[in-house]
Amino acid sequence: MRLAMVNTRMPGINSFLIRDLRTLLNDGVVLDVYLFEAGSLDAGFRAEVEAAGGRVREVPFPGGLAEVGALLAEPLRRPLRFWSSLWHGLSVLVSSPAEGIRTLAVLPTALRIGREMRRDGVDQVHGLWAGVPASVALWIHRHHDLPMSLSGHAWDLTDRTRMLAEKVRAARGMVVCSKFAHGVVSGVVGRELESKVQVVHHGLNLALWPFDPDRATEREATGQKPLILAVGRLTAKKGFPYLIEACALLRERGLGFACEIVGPDGGLGAELERAIEQHGLSGQVRLTGEMPPDQVKARMAAADLLAMPSIQPDRGSSDGIPNVVLEAMALGTPVVSTDAGGIAEVIHSGETGWLVAQRDGRGLADALTEALNDPAAGRRHAVAARKVIEEQFNADALGRVFLEAVGMAADPGRSGIEGGREKKLVVAH
Numbered sequence: 001m002r003l004a005m006v007n008t009r010m011p012g013i014n015s016f017l018i019r020d021l022r023t024l025l026n027d028g029v030v031l032d033v034y035l036f037e038a039g040s041l042d043a044g045f046r047a048e049v050e051a052a053g054g055r056v057r058e059v060p061f062p063g064g065l066a067e068v069g070a071l072l073a074e075p076l077r078r079p080l081r082f083w084s085s086l087w088h089g090l091s092v093l094v095s096s097p098a099e100g101i102r103t104l105a106v107l108p109t110a111l112r113i114g115r116e117m118r119r120d121g122v123d124q125v126h127g128l129w130a131g132v133p134a135s136v137a138l139w140i141h142r143h144h145d146l147p148m149s150l151s152g153h154a155w156d157l158t159d160r161t162r163m164l165a166e167k168v169r170a171a172r173g174m175v176v177c178s179k180f181a182h183g184v185v186s187g188v189v190g191r192e193l194e195s196k197v198q199v200v201h202h203g204l205n206l207a208l209w210p211f212d213p214d215r216a217t218e219r220e221a222t223g224q225k226p227l228i229l230a231v232g233r234l235t236a237k238k239g240f241p242y243l244i245e246a247c248a249l250l251r252e253r254g255l256g257f258a259c260e261i262v263g264p265d266g267g268l269g270a271e272l273e274r275a276i277e278q279h280g281l282s283g284q285v286r287l288t289g290e291m292p293p294d295q296v297k298a299r300m301a302a303a304d305l306l307a308m309p310s311i312q313p314d315r316g317s318s319d320g321i322p323n324v325v326l327e328a329m330a331l332g333t334p335v336v337s338t339d340a341g342g343i344a345e346v347i348h349s350g351e352t353g354w355l356v357a358q359r360d361g362r363g364l365a366d367a368l369t370e371a372l373n374d375p376a377a378g379r380r381h382a383v384a385a386r387k388v389i390e391e392q393f394n395a396d397a398l399g400r401v402f403l404e405a406v407g408m409a410a411d412p413g414r415s416g417i418e419g420g421r422e423k424k425l426v427v428a429h
Helices: 016-026 043-051 065-077 079-095 097-105 107-120 132-144 164-170 179-189 215-222 240-252 269-278 293-302 323-331 361-373 375-392 395-405
Strands: 002-007 030-035 055-058 124-127 148-151 174-176 197-199 227-231 258-262 285-289 305-308 335-338 354-356
Touching: 002 016, 002 132, 016 030, 016 043, 016 395, 030 043, 030 107, 043 055, 055 107, 065 079, 065 107, 079 097, 079 107, 079 132, 097 107, 097 132, 107 132, 124 132, 132 148, 132 164, 148 164, 164 179, 174 179, 179 197, 227 240, 227 293, 240 258, 240 269, 240 361, 258 293, 269 285, 293 323, 305 323, 305 361, 323 335, 323 375, 335 361, 354 361, 361 375
Parallel strands: 002 030, 002 124, 030 055, 124 148, 148 174, 174 197, 227 258, 227 305, 258 285, 305 335, 335 354
Antiparallel strands: none
């Protein structure tokens, strides 16, 4: 089967999107990857796509003569569809100008690349995010009769969602990565469409994430201070100010520790630096900036705890299930986190880690204190957490579950979460 994936740009080789696409390649799917910024795709992964018979193409935007020609030809070729699409786009423009502009702006491009997809034998087009990529997929579906599907992740489910119901209605299926996201989408599209939205987790190749829950014992033997690691872009939704507050309380309690916050500055860096200085934590809490993925993985494997103090902002997107939480669970690093987004779906307090209320620095400090004082409990939680990863986030199985969710695989023995009802996964290898 040949699946065309549409996205604006592609993050690095270790991103969850690349991992998901590689899983599909391993399951024998031929991928055509359409990107507004084709140069953003890692050269090594591009070679994998092409070796499997797929293509990587630049999405021309705002386009040139070919796109203008496709737009001018469409009223003659399919007048009813053209004028219906134009009227629909204009109605969105009136009620949601930003979304309407984006929706109409990609119509000429979609008309042209849809013809290309038909010529190349594409079986289905998939928007990798629910915003612009899914708008491109929708126009291609309407004007070139290609089946479509889409994925939703975070901000694309809470911002500019005027056309989300229309996209889900037209799609064979929509995939989200957590029950939390499923609930968000259901609230937008209504109960009559929620059965088309299924939860399919982002998978991990477990061979690349070796499990070692005994690192705390190794650190104790060498006399090193426990390391609390936090990973994420320095933005409001990551909740790092509450972690700094918690670290100040840990120091007041006489606990020895070091804390590193790893990630690029998303606008909160200066504020966090001031908070560290105001609490007198300059020697214990450090902002390291962005690190290459392999270094982040090594730091996570060496850490005693992963702290993920996520919050749900009053406006904008929140985390679903942060990938760093899943990666720490796979490696055997105990996790202390909050109940924001979909985190509670995998971190069960007292079983697979420690879970506290969001925006509660003292509660976070209490959980970190308990974790630092009881490494044996951390190891027990780590073992249980790894089992969750093996059962629910194994990439070997999830590629085929994804294909069923988007209507490209027919096997009644496999399912994900349909219409909010969890079903058992039985995947034959």
